[in-house]
Amino acid sequence: MLAVEKLKERFPDEIVKVFESAGQTVVIVRREKIVDILRFLHGDVELLFDHLADLTAVDWLGKKTPRFEVVYTLYSIRYKQYLRIKAQVPEEDPSIDTVTSIWKTANWFEREVYDMFGLVFRGHPDLRRLLMPKDWEGHPLRKDYPLFLEPEKEWPTYKELREKTRELARYDWYPTLLEREKSEGAASEEADHGANA
């Protein structure tokens, strides 16, 4: 493919592997000069990969040594072809440069990768959690993150909300009326809770 040849010509030491999977070309590169590589692919007249279709990450825990791979799926609207670039990110230093200077759409994609995998994007204008709540601990899509959390590790805000609903449920006056009829002089607090709600 023309893109792969041009890449080999221009960045020969960055490319780790080139292979084909299900008829689609994939290039694995190192992460140091990723911005230059992508800018070259974006701007080159014969390639013109102007559409960043997807930016995501894959966690290869236990299978491959650079644990994370950031996957950039590029599409050229003019020449109608796909190209996938994968940048290897090791576990000890999970960070990579941001490509928001080339494509504005990478902003939220990178925020989501940070949220789900914990990879830090150097130079990102606004790196914070996107899908998970702001005070969430852990990065859900990593392979060592369990599918179901233990009850002790549950999100503290959720626990507070559950307690609060139990408190407010006592404002439901009819059942407490029945209880009161059963045991006279028991509930004297529902009025306070109702007023404070």
Added chain:
Amino acid sequence: MIDFQAIFDTTNHFLLKYLGLSVFKSLVLVGITLLHVAYTTYAERKIIGHMQQRLGPNRVGPRGLLQPIADVLKLIHKEDIIPSCVDSPGVFKLAPFISLVAGATSLSVIPIWEHFVITNVNIGLLVVLAMSSLSSFGVILAGWASNSRYSFLGGLRASAQVISYEIAMALALVGVMMLAGSMNLVDIVKAQISSPYKVYLIPQIIGFFVFMVAAIAETNRTPFDLPEAESELVAGYFVEYSGIRFALFYLAEYFGMIVMCMLAVVCFLGGWYGPFEVPGVPFFWFLVKLYFLIFFYIWVRATLPRYRYDQLMGLGWKVLIPLSLLNIAITGLIKILV
């Protein structure tokens, strides 16, 4: 010697004739208008439903006729919630009453037929205009007192909108005043009947158009209902109201609608005049014209989308006011030449 008997007679005379009769008339009128308002909500839901290829309410009572009563009963039973951060609970509670009372007071000067007007003041038209300005006061107070972003925005927008469209409305009515020669509403109708046109709609067609558009804007109805737009401001200035207070605002809006329609009937459509006399029902033609205008209001609501706020203000200031000024100029010319 002081003539106690004469004083007693005149007092009795005054109380019975003026006060008693007026109180009785106003009770009757307010009662009937409240009923009209309630059933206008029902009519709106049914008519819009049929325009949208569905039935409106048809469960409560035969054909859904008891729906407004069910709504009022439900709203009365709701809990009276006053949010804790309102600016001042007194103002919060007062605001719906101001809107409602301002709307209802205009009823006192509108003649239903020749001999039924509660107070036939010589400046009847001015009373109605003043009261419609006062109803915007209730809106501003509601928006401010609720102390919430959405209601504040809604209150601001509503007040600016009402002030702008009032001018256009008043100027449209100036044409009528010029042709009739008086502000007394009974005299206006009599002048219409005795004029060759019979209804002031014909010489004042521009004025009627401006008046109807301004009336729709005054009462915050679609297409000018951005202050209470459900999809942008989630009910705008009465978002913090619930229960019977919400019902009062709702009633005040429909009251305003009916008062504006009545005013249009009196000023432009000839009041109680009709091609033939219906024996025993002297207000027949008044009601027919009123119902037609209310239907027109509801029809417009079902059809048109909503104006954006700056376009709305642009329409009021840049289109309607020049049109009404043009109308006044034309009326003046007609009066001189004809």
Added chain:
Amino acid sequence: MAQTLEIIKKQQGEDQWDEPYYVNMGPQHPSTHGVLRLFLELDGETIVRCDPVIGYLHRGVEKLSEHRTYSQAMTLTDRLDYIASAANNVGYCLAVEKLMGLEIPRRAQILRVIVCEMARIASHLLWLATHALDIGAMTVFLYCFRDREWLLDIFEEICGARLTVSYPRIGGVRLDFTQEIIDELYRFTDEFPRRIPEYETLIDVNRIWLKRTVGVGKVSPEEAVNLGLTGPSLRGSGVAYDLRRHQPYLVYDELDFDVAVEFGCDVYSRYRVRMKEMREANKIIRQCLDLLKECEGEPVLADEAPDLLMPFGKVKTPQAAPHPKRGFVVKGVEVPVVPEGEVYFAIEAPKGELGYYIVSDGTGHPWRVRIRAPSFVHISALPALSEGQMVADIVAVIGSVDIVLGECDR
């Protein structure tokens, strides 16, 4: 909340009269389609900054599919874009089939195209209904839902579910169409082109509608591509990027239809693009129904396709997903074994480019399923589209980019 407090603290040093006004179009709002929170900073009526906050509908679909087999994960994709769920299923099945190298029979391909285009019409009808309702024309809402009900009834005939159909299977589709369904579709395609002018007469040349939508939410073609917009939102800016023509899948290369492109770059042109797409989708369904007649009686499921129901046999995958308390173990189920590799497959969903990136490690469970949702990208483009506009315009802009939070949050 910490973010917003920071912003407020920054402003406290400035002059009292220059304080910006913060409005929160919160997660519960009639016109943000779903649970989207927009944090707006206003200056009078103009929006200075717009910060969308998502994640209220995050269900962890990507993580869940790593613990399910490929056929089971397909049912999870239903609920992404729940308005046009058939399109999500078709995309996922096509991606897995490409990875497996599986050829599906022609009849199944045509049936999938019909179901995709029906989903497109249903999605566009709902888009028009909510868009018009937000701008204030409430009659259009009910007219559109009347026709959408017809489509949902046909969906129910096809596979039993109105909204979250799981009609395709890896290797084909679940069941063939009966003759009643085909007759009903013929009736629908005859009647629908007469219904579209009904919606248009109400709003197309209405002055108020034109004033609300022309010139609002303008985005140039280059910026649109850079922001990642796809689908009708991009074609409203003049870029003719339609995946059915660029990378034809199923039988789209045999069908005759136009790609709707408008050059106005604003909300009104995106509206026109979608109205045209509804008509084209109708044409496509008609052509497919005629193509169906030629391949009567053919199978709808490939021979190598995995079994539909959950039969009992040897487990071919060494990886299970045990959880001590829930006991979620794939036992005795024949799962399709997908060769090692990865694939990115994108289809033209009603909302834009819906892409599936599936990484397989040679077992019965996918290693990574990534869903590239168009709504995710469109919401990220909202600040660029709406800064500088008025508050009332943001409702029009949200309506025009047609978002659904199910696929944005996954």
